[in-house]
Amino acid sequence: KAGVTQTPRYLIKTRGQQVTLSCSPISGHRSVSWYQQTPGQGLQFLFEYFSETQRNKGNFPGRFSGRQFSNSRSEMNVSTLELGDSALYLCASSLEDSYGYTFGSGTRLTVV
């Protein structure tokens, strides 16, 4: 069965712009989590969605937001981009009450 699909794979944006990243989970997985990965900070939790509801949120500014659709697909949005937002953004899906995430390949965002 298809894995977790993230689009786009690579993105270059300018400071001040906004960006939307997309994640399609494994079929049947209703939980989608987002992580930011940087060399210095490792994997930092952004938020988790389950059945279109945000269940958990990490310590990121309000510029970072997300949503989940009825088909479990999820998007995350970052507004007013800063240079420090350059990172690999990873999406992971899982079955309900299971934390053995399956990760996508990520979206590499570069802010210039």
Place this chain on the structure above:
Amino acid sequence: GQQLNQSPQSMFIQEGEDVSMNCTSSSIFNTWLWYKQDPGEGPVLLIALYKAGELTSNGRLTAQFGITRKDSFLNISASIPSDVGIYFCAGHSGGYQKVTFGTGTKLQVIP
């Protein structure tokens, strides 16, 4: 908040050697997970542990859930070049809590 300290941060080993890495937490977890990340890809789940004291193997990999529930260990036996990558531990304390990841151990295998 919860913090996971993973060690070592990096290691170089000869092909064929055994490898050990560990993860310690300031608080208790109900689930420990070990992931491997190859360059340019997302992490892949290697082993999941659900019970204190549990020892689980996956091929040449063996992981243990510490008795105190605040630590976990991963061992790789007879390393091969494709073991190269970053290994992450992760912990979950139950319910709707987030999964917390360690800082990673970068493994390099010298042929």
